Amino acid sequence: MMEKNTPEQTEIEKEVLSRVAQTFKILGDPTRIRILNLLSKEELSVNEIVDRLGLKQSNVSHQLKALRNVQLVKYRREGTTVYYSYDDEHVINTLEQMVNHVRHS
Template sequence: MEKKALDKDTLERITQTFKALGDPTRVRILTYLFDEEHSVGDISETLGLKQSTVSHQLKTLKQLRLVKSRRDGTTIHYSHDDAHVMRMLEQMISHVEHD
């Protein structure tokens, strides 16, 4: 990787992304979205979280372009929106689980 000075906007976006990944609930949601899309209700039920909590966290993740949504009638389905971040998350999980 070429070393260069980061502009203020890039530095801020990097920092915000790491902050988002520093939250256990957001990491749980992102790992649940690894392979397929899910609705808020599905995420809530599977992860044992309140729907309002899931919606709040998804809003944050969507603002950072880490998740995206797709409407199907009255249901909104969420999926990850950044393969780079998902690979980084996958590598971090592998790192932590490595003996």
């Protein structure tokens, strides 16, 4: 016989709930989604992101900082160039599912 979960076991912890809400808030920006979409395919430098999206370097840097703050992207430095990539496959999968959902609707 399977045990039922108690309300305490199914409730999302406050800190986790807060971080999930913050992550969704960050993902609510189309530019950040565009950046994550690019990074889901390959690692890129800030300048490469700027060129591909046609945005200002300051805007891209600002958006990358927001994405870094919630651990959606990571970076590595090679000389004076900083390369960015996504930090977690779960987020990319979620974005792909949302795109498929919207296209299906």
